[in-house]
Amino acid sequence: MITVHTWTTPNGRKVPIMLEELGWKYExxxxxxxxxxxxAPEFLVISPNNKIPAIVDHDAEGxxxxxxxxxAILTYLAEKSGQFLATSGHARYRALEWLHWQVGSLGPMLGQLGYFALRARESSPDAVERFTEEADRLLQVMERRLSIGEMPYLAGDDYTIADIAAYPWMMAAATMMEELLGSTWDEVPAVQQWLERVGNRPAVQRGMRVLSE
Structure with missing residues (x-):
């Protein structure tokens, strides 16, 4: 059994999506x-950085x-299951590079844009402009990846943990930040098609609903 410590944020939805894709039981x-x-001190033991998500695999070897x-969680689950990440070769590293692109660029930039544009107590036009420009650039990066060669998924022909990681954040861009990214959003048709393609997967729909109530 795997215990998932999470909340209703884009990062928090990645692991439930992965576990739903695997069809594993989890709490x-x-x-x-x-x-x-x-x-909370008890959560610090599991997640030293005080961030969600975190998991405990009660059936792990040892x-x-x-x-x-x-x-790290998505990579661990992929390697444990043998699914959604190639074991070697080009396909493996294409998936890992786009996974790290999401973790290191797409998520942080969209998160900062959402904070400064929508939630900050005091207006910071410079910050909004900075993160809007970077969010626009990252959407164009993703558009080029998906449109060149008509790639169906970020790593190529196969759906991987890179798509699982990026999907909740792209949903945030498509909904919460539509007003901020409206002009750019119209310029990324391949991203929109990818969003629909991934969003039509039943496991993704179930994972996105976890804790939604």
């Missing part, structure tokens, strides 16, 4: 960020294993 323990539960950071 969810909400970590309510609005109540600062990520700073005893229970906790893993934090969404990219």
């Amino acid at each position: 969810v323990k909400p970590v309510n960020l609005n109540k600062k539960q990520q700073f 005893g229970p294993l906790s893993v934090f950071e969404s990219g």
Whole structure:
């Protein structure tokens, strides 16, 4: 059994999507960020960075294993299951490079844009402009990847953990930030098609609903 400590954020939805894709049984323990539960001492033991998601694999070889950071968790689950990440070769590293692109660029930039444009107590035009420009650039990066050679998924022909990682953040860009990224959004048809393609997967739909109530 795997226990998932998570919340209803883009990062928090990645692991439930992966586990739904695998068809594995798992339990969810909400970590309510609005109540600062990520700073609870018992959660710190599992996730030293006080961030969600984190998992505990109670059936791991050698005893229970906790893993934090969404990219590390997706890689761990992919390697444990033998699914959604090639074991070697070009396909493996294409998936890993786009996974790290999401973790290191797409997520942080969209997250900062959402904060400064929508939630910050004081206006910061310079910050909004900076992160809007970077979000626009990253959408164009993704558009080029998917449109050149008509790639159906980020790593190529196969759906991988890179798509699982990127999907919740692209949903945030398509919904919460539509007003901010409207002009760019019209210029990325391949991204829109990818979003629909991934979003039509039943496991993705189930994973996105976890904790939604």
